Amino acid sequence: RIPCSVYFSRVSFHLYHFIRCVAKAWSTAEEPAPIPSRSRPRSTRADQVFERAADPSNVTRSPKPPERSMKYNMAASLTSQEEQLVKDFMKVVNDQRISHSAGLLTWNAAVKFMMARKFDIRRALALYEAHENTRYREGLCTFDPTTDPLKGELETGKFTVLPTRDSSGAAITMFTASKHWPLESSHRVTLQGVVYQLDVALESLESQRCGIVFIYNMTGSRYQNFDYELSQKILNLLKGAYPARLKKVLIVSAPLWFKAPFRILRLFVREKLRDRVTTVSLDQLSLHVPYNALPRELGGNLSLNHKAWLLHCLKSMANRYSASSGEAPPPLPALVQPPLGEEDLTEGEEDASSAALPTPADLLVGVHEKHNCEEREKEVEVIKRQGDGQDPAAEPPLEAPPPMAEEEEECPSSASSSSQWEGQGGVTLEEFIGQLQVKGRKGLYQEYSQLKAKGPQGTFLTARLKANQCKNRYTDVLCYDHSRVTLARRGDDEDSTYINANFVDGYRHKNAFISTQGPLPKTYCDFWRMVWEQRCAVIVMTTRTFERGRGKCGQYWPAAVKASTDFDGLFRVTTLSADPKPDYIQAELELHNYETKETRLVSHLQFTSWPDYGVPDSALAMLAFRGVVRDKQAQALASMEPKWEGHPLGPPIVVHCSAGIGRTGTFITLDICILQLEEEGRVDVRSTVERIRSQRAFSIQMPDQYVFCHLALLEFALLRGLLQDVALDGFEDDDDRGGSDSE
Missing domain, CATH: 3.90.190.10 (Protein tyrosine phosphatase superfamily)
Structure with a gap:
């Protein structure tokens, strides 16, 4: 048994990063649509089952404003200027990949990164760099969904992409907390399962265009199911290391131990973002996502076929990583490699990630705005006396x-x-x-x-x-x-x-x-x-x-x-x-x-x-x-x-x-x-x-x-109750270190 105050603090600590990550997780408000996809091979029965459920005509949606539809139509193709920017982006990235004997980045992949950052090359390079570094660091370079442990992880269904969309056209992803046991599943394998499915979901033009909704389903979950470090990694991935727009986070059926500290910690989230991370009951969920788009376990009428979705993912991966596509997952050398020299340095230690990237016409000026906040446990400002032979x-x-x-x-x-x-x-x-x-x-x-x-x-x-x-x-x-x-x-x-x-x-x-x-x-x-x-x-x-x-x-x-x-x-x-x-x-x-x-x-x-x-x-x-x-x-x-x-x-x-x-x-x-x-x-x-x-x-x-x-x-x-409320809206606004693409 532990005192209530300690228990409250422990739970609050686990939730705090969840809220702070969401605070910067929103991409730009307007995102150009990606280019048309490649021709697709003949569908299997599993594909047909999933695609039929995902047909927009089968989903209840609110009418779209004319201006939104106009934006979608205008984004169907790239302007000549945008095409040139994509080429410039690809040149920088592929020059670096060639120097590391890695496969070339394809046009479609390059467009995703550029669209995610409004065709700003510097920001797109930073996103690409973060994306590659995250995949390298977390072991997300290659997947084998046909063998354990990833096969077993996928079959649990703890994370899935629903074959439906919300009223704005955003794809709906769902993580079921009650199916996750931190002691039985490593972060690496769980993240592999998430990214493997997201890669498939983001092949959809509409998903790229409209973003994704993340549902954190806590129905029937216990404290032992909650893994704040995993939540941190997933949200860090979505907020600044993955070419996707995180539109909304819905926490469904949150237990009491989650709700109380959640109300306090939301005070640290910028006001305009508070409505985008919400705890809702099953009854309230339909206010955010149409009833017909929800599975039965969330009060909807959708019969979820996770096996069909996994078969669809398997075929999609085979198509994307075939020899003809040229997108075989490389042994990911990021633009900036993992920090060199893990040994303890002494004076004059410098962040390895601050090395300048090769850049034509100064394209990469300002990419490295992030500060590595690693606790070095020693002062690094002391100037090293080099070559003096002084004891x-x-x-x-x-x-x-x-x-x-x-x-x-x-x-x-x-x-x-x-x-x-x-x-x-x-x-x-x-x-x-x-x-x-x-x-x-x-x-x-x-x-x-x-x-x-x-x-x-x-x-x-x-x-x-x-x-x-x-x-x-x-x-x-x-x-x-x-x-x-x-x-x-x-x-x-x-x-x-x-x-x-x-x-x-x-x-x-x-x-x-x-x-x-x-x-x-x-x-x-x-x-x-x-x-x-x-x-x-x-x-x-x-x-x-x-x-x-x-x-x-x-x-x-x-x-x-x-x-x-x-x-x-x-x-x-x-x-x-x-x-x-x-x-x-x-x-x-x-x-x-x-x-x-x-x-x-x-x-x-x-x-x-x-x-x-x-x-x-x-x-x-x-x-x-x-x-x-x-x-x-x-x-x-x-x-x-x-x-x-x-x-x-x-x-x-x-x-x-x-x-x-x-x-x-x-x-x-x-x-x-x-x-x-x-x-x-x-x-x-x-x-x-x-x-x-x-x-x-x-x-x-x-x-x-x-x-x-x-x-x-x-x-x-x-x-301690010394404050009843506090608002720090804009506290992070002038901080460029977070790499957020929030507005």
Whole structure:
């Protein structure tokens, strides 16, 4: 059993991305019709069954306005200018495909991409690039629908294309949630089933012209059937990586656990799009889709023959991928290849997708407007010193420090007597919302750039000593001298006092946190020494040990329950219990000191829902996790022996990710801002980030993390009832990074 608030937050987190994806999923309002299709071979009986049901004359439709019909007629063929643009598009794409020994893109396929982006070559290239990258990344290059696992996936009927259309002529697709079991079907196979059928549906001129309606049928489904990551991938595909128009999303028979958070999360969707993503009952569904166009399971009178549709798909695929068509699916090298070099880079790391494409007459200028928001867990703004042969330990500070006397005045020392968060500052919630409405995402990006422009506010002399270099996970993520955690000296070893960790003040709480990197095998013992010496009772880990096949943090505690590990004869750590939750893992550890013969309990809380790229699309899971962290800290404080005599909120909480600056800084920022909001009713994200960065260099590493902190506070306020309603219409309007084709 879990508290209602945690359950609500968990469900809301799963829904949030569903809503955010839909917010940008609408293509342009007017889309030119595709060119006439190729001549079709003789139909099989299965084709005839499907085509007879799909005949527009068999579907109840509202009368079309004359101007709409005129638009359709005018779009039946291409103008000479449009034809030339298609040729230019094909030249760029096919030159690239030839260089990778891939098959040529056909005229019909090229027209689909160009029509989807109003014959804007730059946007069409971006769409094509996203399309190819998505197929490559998700394993959607080739399909074999005649063998398992794809054959079995298709036969479940969880996704299908109805042989009918809505009143505007849009094709109707349906995903039946009750038929999907996340533990039994991988995302790759499910996506293959969806794309395989969409490829066939989009061969229809009318489907290209009128778009598609996506029905998410939740009738009879349970929470175990809901897969938010799969929903995210499908909607991301439809919104900006597939040449189709997503006209409407209808969520049918949504259960109560879905409806309540859905109403709140819709507030973040632009107003004019709210009517396009709708929860409806079976009775209300006919207001959006004609009764005769719906299958019986949705209250219509259509007898759905999914087997006939699959046979139609099989024949269509064979025709499209025959030798004569020239559209054999290539081993898809995208215009921009997957990121090169998965190994950890150090200074000067650059997004591989930012490489310029070959372009005649500058056709591709501006294609790469998207920003790769991958959490790199380290600062990438540091300029690499190339070819100087300089030892990193001998490098001067990243920024020339002021004289030591001035530094002590300006830099918040960990030895000072009070926290930085003493006086009131910031703005009220209402003012905060107003600022967000004015700034938008673009304005927050600019604000973050101003913060980063200030550079480091201290020296890194100890971190750069030769003996300490091997203790730093990344050569460009170092530890401030003025706020570093100093370990007790071990005998005569002068270098035994260093660990890449900094004290960070909380809200009116001196040294509330220790920001540190993910421990390396050679620093495991140092990490536990720090935990012991600072009497830390809670460890917050915001990364997985491996992400995308890369080591992000060492396994510094026993992975198995009841297992024990010794560290240099100083400590023994035993995992007493481990309780996996949907968004985090809660473990209880026993830390035994061999020298003092004492034993302490330490709570280890690992957040596992942070995505491999970017930031979470909702802070709800993180907010719930933060609540668990605070509860564990309070419990530990109450049972601490000898009694804690320091700050009422207890000893420092250890927070780490991989480098200890990105997700770590994000978590600490949220905690401070939430405490200030609860205590003062005011918010001051910018000043909070500035202060954290003054104690742990480069904290809050990416602009999207900065934006995430702002939106997370709104979600917190909504959940706590501090806000009844909030509208952020247009928040994303000036953001070109999403690749949306929305109006």
